[in-house]
Structure formats: structure tokens, C-alpha cells
Amino acid sequence: MRLKDKVAIVTGSSSGIGKAVAVAYGREGAKVVGASRRIENGRAVIDSIVQEGGSGVFVQCDVSVEKDVERLFATAVEMYGRVDVLVNNAGVNFLKPFEDIRTDEWDRVIGTDLRGAYFCSRNAIREMLKTGGGSIINISSVHAHTCQPGDAPYAAAKWGLIGLTKALAVEFASRGIRVNAVSPGAIETQISADNMSRVPDPDAYLAWLWSNIPMGRRGSAEEVAGACVYLASDEASYVTGADLLIDGGLASLLLSRR
Numbered sequence: 001m002r003l004k005d006k007v008a009i010v011t012g013s014s015s016g017i018g019k020a021v022a023v024a025y026g027r028e029g030a031k032v033v034g035a036s037r038r039i040e041n042g043r044a045v046i047d048s049i050v051q052e053g054g055s056g057v058f059v060q061c062d063v064s065v066e067k068d069v070e071r072l073f074a075t076a077v078e079m080y081g082r083v084d085v086l087v088n089n090a091g092v093n094f095l096k097p098f099e100d101i102r103t104d105e106w107d108r109v110i111g112t113d114l115r116g117a118y119f120c121s122r123n124a125i126r127e128m129l130k131t132g133g134g135s136i137i138n139i140s141s142v143h144a145h146t147c148q149p150g151d152a153p154y155a156a157a158k159w160g161l162i163g164l165t166k167a168l169a170v171e172f173a174s175r176g177i178r179v180n181a182v183s184p185g186a187i188e189t190q191i192s193a194d195n196m197s198r199v200p201d202p203d204a205y206l207a208w209l210w211s212n213i214p215m216g217r218r219g220s221a222e223e224v225a226g227a228c229v230y231l232a233s234d235e236a237s238y239v240t241g242a243d244l245l246i247d248g249g250l251a252s253l254l255l256s257r258r
Contacts, residue, residue, distance in 0.1 A: 003235040004029030007080040009072065011063050011120060013039035013092030016189035017139060020221035021048070021228045022089050026054035028229055033076040035061040036132030063090045063116030066107075068129065073123040082131045085232045086124040088117040088161070089139040095150040112155035114164070121199050123169060125177060133176020135232045138165050139224075140243065142185040145251040159184075162243055178240040180231050184248025185217045214249035 008025045012018035013034035026032050026049035036042035039060050046056040059075050061068045070125060074133035076083050091113045094105065122134055143151055144158040162181055169179040210216060224246050230236055231244070245251055 001029035002229060002235065003085070006030045006084040006232065007033065007076060007153050007230065008085035008087065008118070009033045009035060009083060009084050009088045009124070011035045012092055013045055013058075014038045014219065017184065017224050018089040019045050019208060019219045020225035022228055022230050023049060023054070024035075024222070024225040025085075025232070026052065026056060028233075029054075030232075031074070031080050032056035033079070034139050035063070035072050035090070038202045062112075063088075064111035066119055068223055069116070069119040069123055073127060074121075075125060078143055083127040084134045085138045086120055086134070087139065087228060087232075088120050088136070088192040089184055090116055091139065091154075091157075093151075093154040095148075101147045101153065104229065108156055109153035110157050110160075113154065114160045117161055117164060121164070121179075125168070125172060126171060128177050129175060133178075135236070136168065136177065136179045137231050138162075138179070138181045140165070140181045140212070141184040141226050142183055142247045142251050145245070146254045165243065173240050177231060178236065179232075179237075179248065180239060182224060182227050182231070183245045183247065183251075184219065184224050185245070185250040186213060187224060187246075188218045188220060190194070205256070212250055212253055213247070214253055219248060219250065222240070 008030040010018055010022045013022040014036035022032050022034050022045055032049055034046050036044055042058045046058040050057040057071045057079050061072045092109055138161050140161045141158040143155045144162045147155045167181050205223040227244055
């Protein structure tokens, strides 16, 4: 019970990494506030936490909408009185040649993946300062370290998220707020599956992928969740401004070839 009685907000909690983090937090004793645009799936995740003996509430929220985020945090404080942990996980992505990307497509990715993290972090910090501190965990990506064609909006957002992580870590370290990033690589999620369906030659892409992951496999959402439990816990009390790669060695291998 490493997170016993901590109040944790997890955005994008209805599936994939967000779902795995929310479930792991519930099992570790946290009071989980799940947030997602998808109501049915989001509620189902919280219901599963409660059925296992945990505590949680679901709030429908589009993190790119400021008023939605304010309502999310107001609900968390009304229900549990405080906010101790924030996981900025909500994100969208697509693969498309840069010259074909429309402005609304660019804005959708930046709005959710980066602007949403700004809205959530600002609200979290305001609450954490009232209670002596907390932990913010930003789910970035291996694409903040090494990129692929057709990935410009996502890479830009995730690079920005690393910058936000380090800036906030420095600014709030003396006031008890730790801010860290987790950068997953090839993880088995629905977003990954959706992107694979749009790749022109999936077999060639997968062959390239396996040849560049030293561990020779995809990671699981639960493996990312384990890192998020650690960073939210008191075990990580001296960790801030870090960016933890969970990619099976992908970035290390690609960077070594430059």
C-alpha cells in the first residue's frame, strides 16, 4: 500500500496506460480520480477499482478544455479534500506527412498532449501548495528522444512535455512538489494498434521495430504503471526533474547509431 490515502488524478484513465496506472494506484491504496472523454469506459475502470476494495470517482473531462479541467479538480477536492498526485496521461496521436497536416489536426494533438498538461499541472500545483506538496508525473514518449516520419505534432508535444517537466521541477522543488516524466516506447495500447493500421507497410515497420528494440518485444501498460507507482510514492522523495525511459532499450540503440 505504497500510496495509501493519497488522492491521485489520472487523465486518460479509460484505456491503455492511463487505465493501468489508475488500477495500480487503486491497488496501492490511493483514492483515484479518473478522467476521460469516454464515459462508459472511464466509469468501468473506476468501478473495477471499487469492486476490488479501493476508492475512486470518475469525471468526464476533455483536458484541452480549461473549464473541464477546473471541474475535474473541483470534484477531486470536494470528494477527497486534496490532491496529492497528478498523472498527465491523456493524449492523442496520428501519423501523417507533415505537409498534409491540417491546422485543426495539429491543434488537437498539441491541445490535448501539451496544453492539457499545462491546465492540469497548474490546477494541481495550486492544490498541492495548500497541503505541503505532491507529485506530478507527465507521460511523455520515446518520441521526445528519437522521432519517426509523420510524427511531427506528437513529437513536438512530447518534447514540450519534457521541457515543462524540468521547468516545473526546478521551480517547485523547494516547495515540496516533485515533477517527473515517464517516456514509454513501443507499448501495447489501442493508440498503438490504431497507428499500426495506418502504416503503409505494417510488416516492414514491425521488422524495423523488432530490430531496434534490444529486448525484442513490446512493453505492457502495466510495466509503465509500475514506474508511475514508484514516482508517486514516498520512495521517490528525492527524485524530481527526471525522465524515465521505458522502451526496452529502443532510444539507447537508435541514439548510439548516430
